[in-house]
Structure formats: structure tokens, C-alpha cells
Amino acid sequence: MNFDDYDPLQGKRLQVLDPEGCADPELLPDFDDDTLRLIFRWMLAARLLDGTCLTLQREGRMGTYPPVEGQEGCQVGSALALGTGDWVVPSFRELAVALVRGVQMEKTLLFWMGHEEGSRLPRELRYLPIAIPVGSHTLHAAGLAMGLRYRGEKGAVLCYFGDGATSEGDFHEALTFAGVYKAPAIFFCQNNAWAISVPRKIQCAASSLAAKGVGYGIPSIQIDGNDPFAAYVATTAALERARAGEGPSFIEAITYRLGPHTTSDDPGRYRSSDEVERMRPLEPLVRYRLFLKERNLWSETWEEQISSEIRDWIAEGVRKAESLPAPGPHDIFDHMYAELPPHLARQKADLLDGLKEE
Amino acid sequence: MNFDDYDPLQGKRLQVLDPEGCADPELLPDFDDDTLRLIFRWMLAARLLDGTCLTLQREGRMGTYPPVEGQEGCQVGSALALGTGDWVVPSFRELAVALVRGVQMEKTLLFWMGHEEGSRLPRELRYLPIAIPVGSHTLHAAGLAMGLRYRGEKGAVLCYFGDGATSEGDFHEALTFAGVYKAPAIFFCQNNAWAISVPRKIQCAASSLAAKGVGYGIPSIQIDGNDPFAAYVATTAALERARAGEGPSFIEAITYRLGPHTTSDDPGRYRSSDEVERMRPLEPLVRYRLFLKERNLWSETWEEQISSEIRDWIAEGVRKAESLPAPGPHDIFDHMYAELPPHLARQKADLLDGLKEE
Amino acid sequence: MASLNLVEAINLALREEMERDGDVLLLGEDVGREGGVFRVTEGLQQTFGEERVMDTPLAESGIVGVAFGLSLLGLRPVAEIQFMGFLPPTLDQIICHVGRIRNRSRGVYSAPLVIRVPYGGGIHAPEHHSESTEAILVHIPGIKVVVPSTPADACGLLKSAIRDPDPVLFLEPKRIYRAIKEEVAQAMEPIPLGRARRVRAGAHLTMVAWGAMVREAQKAADILAEEGVEAEIIDPRTLSPLDTEAILASVRRTGRCLVVHEAARTAGLGAEISALVMEEALLHLKAPVARVTGFDTVMPLPKGEHLYMPEPSRIVRAARKMMRF
Amino acid sequence: MASLNLVEAINLALREEMERDGDVLLLGEDVGREGGVFRVTEGLQQTFGEERVMDTPLAESGIVGVAFGLSLLGLRPVAEIQFMGFLPPTLDQIICHVGRIRNRSRGVYSAPLVIRVPYGGGIHAPEHHSESTEAILVHIPGIKVVVPSTPADACGLLKSAIRDPDPVLFLEPKRIYRAIKEEVAQAMEPIPLGRARRVRAGAHLTMVAWGAMVREAQKAADILAEEGVEAEIIDPRTLSPLDTEAILASVRRTGRCLVVHEAARTAGLGAEISALVMEEALLHLKAPVARVTGFDTVMPLPKGEHLYMPEPSRIVRAARKMMRF
Ligand SMILES: Cc1ncc(C[n+]2csc(CCOP(=O)(O)OP(=O)(O)O)c2C)c(N)n1
């Protein structure tokens, strides 16, 4: 697949798997059956874990949580394209990416439970902690990628963000730097149609977000974001460019956020349930199920069986997350600097004294 | 002239007057002889005033100053296209624009002499004070233009900035807002090849800066920035779009900074004198002189005569600027708020007391 | 007269100001159709239309820079920044332009805009949603900084902020957005900026607190009262310019001053108040001015948040120590 | 040993650190081919190549955000922001990421970067070229703030800053960039961060000053000495974390403390120092701690600049008043 064949300025969009579950044989990656099933398994795992988080939140066992429902396709497809030497710089809605990349499930849970341990991700994972300030982390991806290039390492950096993030100045500066320094970075925009209540068209008057790549000299493509194969194919092509020293790429994945922005959000205030119902048949699991069925790789029993395995796995993750004690008072101070400076030592002592008195 | 005929992605560039002084009759605006000469006069005035500033700076009568030499063409051409209801949001190198728009000469001088009075420009001028933080003022242009639209006023906003400014996040956000709200704003980039010592190619990997417009849904054009007619024609077309409610435009004028970045700068450190010599024949006055000559509108005596008139005008401007007393101690405090708050009143009294004691 | 919480009181102020003056516009992320993530602007787009209540692109510097541009025309934009943790991208526009244009232009231009920002911790929000960086704003010349602590104050102060000829940062203590109800009159008079409010009278000790910390100070004062210590509470309401006279008058009377803020301690506003007392009331002091503040750390995520926030027990402890001095 | 000015001393530190450690990279506007607008990085791109000394696009948030990304890999980027007036666009990256990543990741990641920023007034520069906003930085958790006042300090402190495992804002008093010469040894040892320097000993009065204000304090001290008042001068050198012990020890001895800074007065660092003295040394005071500072105004353009800057005469006046208290 060549980026040039999908000029976003001509309204082109890469799709491998259509909503009816038919895959374009020319473009379909050469996956064996196990891998084809694994893709479904990851998407399903994300879907089920997402549901668990919503439940935990409702039960008061988790804080505000941003559901991923509907975006599993482009997340799983892109993440599967990565090699071990590659880095991921996530935004905050990449539950499926985290699972595929081996971020321990309890970490993600802990983060949304409001526990700092949720961001203690071992360096070997090459997976940065969740970044909340929208768009700000795209610069870190550019910097990391420049660093990999400087060090002569082979890896690339895959950075996720939403449609809203493309309006931020930092996004602009990140693509500017990455373009100028030919940094091995892939900017992966999950255009899920909404930034909380703000529709895509209020973010930008361009016909596509992918059009933005032109302004940075960065090859860009728009893909069907509910199609894991399209995400895989585009990300693979971008990784090849990055590894060949040809610099960054920009991928706009057109997907849809089926759930609320976060558990604090009421989408009924800004979009019709009609819209959501129209989008539901397009979501990735629906079409992927059809695809597997067509190949005799899917059956209800199989899905039930893996669902039950996943549920066990989730239960174990929740157990682990909930069994971790809350951070103690020293935790507030001990990670601020490599060495605790005197003023923080005083503040820490003061807090500990106060707690002792109580 | 239609923006669509000059797609920057196809490497097109609008030129009316070529370096040999030949104008494209199709595109040449229908100016009478007086106007044709006036254009020369404005460019010459800017050129001469620029020289005076360099002298004043060398003599210690002015602070750091950013010369305009080489950029007079696109400045005069664009400014002449404006109507009285239009606003100008300048950066810091728009000496020629200021002259054409009727900013009193002594104001510009005073600004660079380090006197706040240099920014006291009557509202009726619709000319904002100089903005030093690169790119930051593009947002003000977007906001002003949105305001004009809200108020139902007919005016548009012409905002100037350099090639370097296009890398700033604020530039991105300005074009984003202007595009989304169809603000009657014209973003006029003077790409003079350098941002202090940083060449254009380090600002951005795109083939042209005009390419950026695509990413905001803003019609964009690249013009010969040493050609005042091209600037006039493009700005006029952009103003028509703005007035018709069709929203913003982006113009990239390819010009060249013949002088140093500022009087503190030594361009010998980063560019060859060869480069400058290659660019010199392309500069606007050279070609415009040839153009007028061809039409029998130029003679050495005429240029001498208007030069001498301009020199008198400049001398008067310098006299006015230099005769203004330095700001007094109260000036520091009195314009901070509509009403002097108590803490500033105390600080002011303290300063005045101290000065009295001395 | 209706009993309103802070959210409703701010909404009322916005509505009444928009009715009064067609130049008042709202802009920000999600302020329109959604009515703001905290519902502060609820219903206003419906009433006043999309031209006056604008959902914006996700770009904070843009929101403030555009509001600034609007205000140069004489319009009165009220911009919302969704959380104080997302205010830093706007600091450049605030420092370099919003706070300077009047002085730069020698009064020809001014920036009569308001930037509303929900701020502060204590609501179990994710990272970057609990910031309290008012000291940075107070250090910036040319702007005003206002923090209400009750619904009526919120309504009256916001009206003044909108009518003020100069730019105002209006910080809303989101922890008490819905925690306090109070009678707020329709069409109430604006409350002048720059004047503190005595929340509670007391002879032994002056507590200075603003925003959500006023309530914590009140709780502490209740406990202290049982021990026979009568704490006076001063809420400056406007942090810049600060009503130093009100604070100093109280401290001169009580001889003791304790500042409470949730912001980081070092170079926080507590330092400024302590320094002012040092300069203007040293000889009245019976004990050193004390600060009960957040720590010089990152605000912890929800599970550790309570350890960070100045709770009544910490305030009481500091007050007792002061009384023993 | 060579006699160097500040610019040369900083250049030397950069050169020696780059020789010592291949992970040290420079980036910023004009730092490469041009050697920086103040020539601080002169010759370094020639020696170390374009890969290690990078001219960047004109985008300050980008410079810091990218430097942060580089530092996450364990590289040691030294970013230059051309003037402190152009630092605000970087505050979001500094507040939200640079100062937080160690805590956020529980120590898995850190940001061992340096941000060099020429700062301060007194060189007749245009608007936005004379800022001194160190108090904002000191209020931000998780970073360190260093300000040298002599060439040798600049060299030794910058070395420590580069080797420090945590992010350091390194503020360079450009007014004295070329005004002071001093012997600076090749390969000098780093000077530890967090330790103040006693610039001058004196029994009657402690002056706390940093950056270019140290020289002004010295001039004031000379005048005072003629009047029989012996001023001690403490230069904190590191503003965050502050060497409070050094300051307090001196104030406990002299009983008087005068802080000098060119930054705006309100919520400036002078307030913090005054508050610290209030809390830790009140009973030693013979007079209230005084602040001689810039005003809460915009820094005037060159023609009015001298009125704003704390000049020796203003310092002397405050000291005399203090002695009379
Ligand atoms: C700088 C910043 N501004 C505002 C917010 C509040 N906020 C959180 S998510 C969000 C919308 C993000 O939209 P998008 O980038 O499309 O990502 P999505 O939520 O759709 O995945 C907003 C406004 C934030 N986190 N950071």
C-alpha cells in the first residue's frame, strides 16, 4: 500500500474491510487464521473491559472514565503493526492499544481509579503514561522520535490523539518539528466525530483532517477507522517509511465514539440517538464478526468461550487493581525529584506529624 | 483574479510584474498614472526612512531596529488594496504598510526609539500597535475579524507576519478559528527566506507555506512578494471574498530581507553575500523603476525630486519624534488600568518620593 | 428571590449581563450546545443564539487570543477555559497581550474581557483537573483576578467583572459549585471588585481564605470556637488588586494571621499576604503569620487528594500553634 | 585560567559538557549557525555538528515539548528560549509535563533537561525582551530554577544543571552577560545546586539578590558602607529549591533583611523570602523585611526602563529606612 494512492485532497480513503465484512483481497494483509482471530479477541477484550469500567464507575469503584467503544478497530489494527522497539505515546482513550501493547490491565484500571501506580509503566514497554492535556503529548512523540534518530535506534513512535487535538497549537508544532527533522513518528488521529460536545466541523474548516499533512510536508492518509485491517496496513506502511529514514506520517482514522465522552458526559445534550444508531452497524466488531464467519473462523460458542476467558482475565485485573493500597502520604513527596529537597522534606514531616496527631 | 487559478500545491505563483519590469496586461490593475507613480513613491519613502532608521540607530538615537529593505513591494501593494473600514494587524517589520495606512511617521520612530508613545495610534486608524511576540497577533486578527462579522461591519482584517511565524502554535489556532467562523481576515505572510538566522526550510518541510491553507479550509495563494501589483491583486481578491462573507484567505508573498534581521544582527554569520547579491536585482524598486520608465513615468530628476520631498518629510518626522520628552515616572503606572488601583498608587508615590529625594 | 448554587448564580449573572448588553459574548469549549461541562452556561445558546454563545475549536491560546481580538473592538467576550489545568496555554496571550494592551497603547485600546476558569481540587477529578495557580495570575500586571466563595458573591462579582473596563480572570471554585445554596436576587447589583468580605468576626485570629477554602476555614473556625478561640475570616474576593487594607485592619486587631490556600506553598499568594503583614503590621503581631497550603508537589490523583488539600484539621492545628506562640 | 565573561563561561560549560557526554544536545532558535543571538552557543555547531546543535522552527512550546521528548529517552537536551518574554508559550509543557513526569510515572521516567533563558532588563531592549518572571517558575512544582550572577558561577552551576537528573530552568542575567569578567578554570568542578553564596559579609543588614541585581546590591552596599552600615549580600543562586538556611542564618545574625528583585513586586519571590523570615526568624528581626523590586506594571520601553529597575539609590533608600526603624 502506498500513501500516494490515497490522496486525502481527492477525498480518497483507505478501506480493506467493509461494513458487510468483505475484505479487499488485494489489500488484506497476509495473516494466518490465529492472527485473524486474535484481532477479534483483542477488540472484544477492549469492549468487555470498557463495559467493566463503566460498571465500576457506576458502582463508585472508579472515577471519571472515557469509554473506547467503537474505536477498537483502528486501535487494535495500528497497535498490531508495531515492533518491540517502537514507542507508543497515547492520549487518554487508548484502552485497546494498551491491551495489545501489553500494558498490565490493572495499570489502566488504577489510573482511572485515581491511583498514581496506574502510570508506573516499565520503560521496556516503551509506552508513555496517559496524557490528559489534549494535543500536548504530540510534541513528546516528535521529540522521542528525534531522539531515536539521533541515537541511531531502529524504532519509531506511534502517537494517538483525537480530532479535537488537531486544533491545538502543540499539534501544529509537533508536526512542524517532525517534518523538518524527518523524525520517525506516526501521528495517528482517531477522528471519532466529536470532541466532547463539539462536532468535527467546528474543529476545522478543511474537508479532511488528513489534508493538514500537506502543510507540514508529511504524507497523510485517511482510513476507515472501524476497519482494523486498514489501520494495520496504513500503520505498517508508515512504519516502513519511518524505518527507512523517510520521516513522519499522518493517519486520520474515521471512526465514531459510540459512548459518552466520559462517564460524566451526557451525549443526549448534543447529539441525537438516531445518529448513534446509524453509526452502530458500522462499528468494528460487527463487521469483523461477519468477516470471520465468512471464513468459518467464528461461531457463537467460540465467542462465548473467549468472552468467558476475557472476563476471568478482567476479574483478575480488577482484583489486582483494587487490592493495591491507596498511596500513602510519603508518596506525594517522594517522586517529585530524584532527591527530596529540604523544603519538601519539611512539608512531608509536617504532614506526617499532623496525621500522627489525628 | 481567482485564487483557484493559482493552486500552491501545483507550484503556481502569482506574478504581475516581472524582474525586467514587464507587467502582465491581463492582470495589471487598472491604475491611472498618478497611482502608478504613487506606488513608487511609497516604496521609495519606506526605503529612505529605513535608511534613516539605520543611521539613527548607529548614532545612538534609536534602539534595535528591524529593516524592511526588500519587502516594500508586497507591503505597499497589499496596503493600497485596503479600504478605510479595514483593519491592519501588523507584526514588527511593516514600516511601508504603516506609511501607506497613514500611521504618523513619528509614531514608528518613537516605537523603535523605545518610547511608549510610538504605540498610541488613534483608533480611527484601525491599525494595531506593533506586536513583538512572533505569531501571537494572528489570533487578534482572527478575533477582530470575528467581531466585525458579529457587528455586521463591512471591514476586513489584514494581518502581516513572517515565514517564521507560521511555525508558532498561535498561527495554527488563528487560521483554525478564522476558517471555522468564516472570519473576514487575510493572513499575509511575508516569506523573506529567513527568520533571523533560520532558513525557511527549517521552519517547515512543506513545499510551500501557502500549502498550509489547505489544512484550514482557507483559500491560499503564493505570490511574487517583490511585485506590488501581485500583492495588490491578491489582497483585493481576498478582500472581496471577505466582504462577501466567504471567509479568510492566506497569502504567501515570496520576498527577501536584503538587510540584517535587526540592527543587532550580523547576517554574515549565516548567509553568504553572494546570496544577497543574487537577490538584489529581484527587489521591488528595481523592477518598478523599469516598469515606470517603460511607460515614461520615471526620470532621474523625478526620483531626485520626490526623494528630496521624502527626505524633508522624514526630517520632520525625526524632529517630531526627538522633540517628545521621555516618559515620566507617572507614565509607568497611569495606563495599567482604567483606574489606578491602590497598590499601584502606593508604588507610584514611592517612586515619586524617591526621585524627589535624589 | 431564588435559592441558587454557584453554578446557577453564575448562569444568572451571564444571562442578565447578556440581556443588558448585546456586546457580551460567550466562547469556549462546549459552552454552547452542551452548556459547559459544569452546566454553567446551560441554556444560554438556546436563548442568545450561536453567534453570541460560541462553541470553539479545542485551542486554549486561540480562545483567549480571539477573545482579546473581540475585546479590542469594544465587545465584551466572556471566555471559558474548561479547567485551570488547561489555562497554561493561554498565559502567553494573557501576559504578552491581555495585560498589556492598555499600557502599550497608552489607553487607546483596552481588553474588557473575562476569562472564566473552574479551579481547585477536592472533586476527585483526573490529573490536571484540580489546579489552583492563582498566584501566577496575581503576579501578572494589568489583569484582575477574582474568586467568589458564595453564590451571591459569584453573581455580583461576575457582573462587575463583565462590566469592568479591564481584563478579569474569574476563578470559580468548582468544589463548591453545587455545595452551597444562597438567596440570590434577580437583577442584583454588581459587587465592586477589589473589596474583601468579612465572612465571620472574631477577636483572636484572622484567617484569610478564598474560593473553596472559605468553607474549610469556617469549619476550622467552628472547631476553634469550641476551644474558645474566635477566628475572624476575611475573604479577599478579588485577589488582584488585593484589598490589603481589609486584611491589615483585621490583623492589626487580632494580632494573628493565618492564610489558607490550596495552591502550592512556595511563592503562593500566602507569601504575599505574609509579606504585606510584615511590612505594614509587624508591630501588631502576637505570632508569626502562618500559611496552611497545598504542598510544593503535584496535586495527587483522587486517592491521595485528601492528603494534599488543607483540611480543617490542618488549619486548626496551625491556629492552635499560633495561639500557643 | 582564562578571564571570561558570562557568555564565554556559559559557552565553556556547554562545550565541556558536550565533550564529556554525547547525550548532551542543544536546540533552540538561532543556536546553531548563528551561535545564538547573544553568541552563547557560538562555535558549538561547528564543533559538534548539526545533529547535536539544532536550529529549530520558531515555536517555543515545540522546543520545550520536543526537548522533553528527547529527555525521556535519557538524552540531556539543553534548550534555549531566546528571551524570557517568549517563555510563556512553554509554560504549559513545563507545568503539565516537564515538572510532573517523574511523579506521574513514579520515577520510571524523568526529564533531565535544561532550559536556558536570557532574562531581565537594563539593556534597552524592545518590549518583551526584559522580563523577569522567575517567581512563576519557582511556584511550579517539580522543576529547579537556577540564576548565576558571575561567570564562574554560571559555568559551574550550568554543569550541575546539565548533570542534574531533574529539569532545570537556567536563567541568564543578560544585563551582565558581558559586564563582568572573572577567572574561570578549564574543566572546573560543577557547583552544587541549592546552595547560596555569600557575596559579601556584613553585620547590620542582609541583602538577598540574584542575577543582575547582585551587582546593584553591591553598589548599594558600597554606598552604605561609607555611611557605616555593613550589608551582607546573599545570592541564593538556586531559586528553587531555595537555600533557606543560608538566608535565615544571615538574617538571624543581622536582624534585617532586604530582598532585591527586578520582577514585579506582588507575589514575587521577595514575598516568599519575607514569609520565610516571618515564619523562621521573626524574633530576630530588628525591622520588617523590606522589598526593593520592579513595579506591578509592564516593564517600560527603553526610555523609561531606568525608572523601573531597582537602582542602587532605591536599595540604599530602603536600607536606610530599615536602619532607622
Ligand atoms: C488542553 C486541554 N483542553 C481541554 C481538555 C478537556 N477535554 C478533555 S477531552 C476533550 C475533547 C477531546 O476531543 P478529541 O481530541 O476529539 O478526543 P476524544 O475525546 O474524542 O477521544 C476535552 C475538551 C483537555 N483535557 N486538555
Ligand SMILES: Cc1ncc(C[n+]2csc(CCOP(=O)(O)OP(=O)(O)O)c2C)c(N)n1
Ligand atoms: C514568540 C517569539 N519568539 C522569538 C522571538 C524573537 N524573534 C524576533 S523576530 C524573530 C524571527 C521572525 O522571523 P519571521 O517570522 O520570518 O519574520 P521576519 O523577522 O523575517 O520578518 C525571532 C525569532 C519573538 N519576537 N517572539
Ligand SMILES: [Mg+2]
Ligand atoms: Mg474526538
Ligand SMILES: [Mg+2]
Ligand atoms: Mg522571515
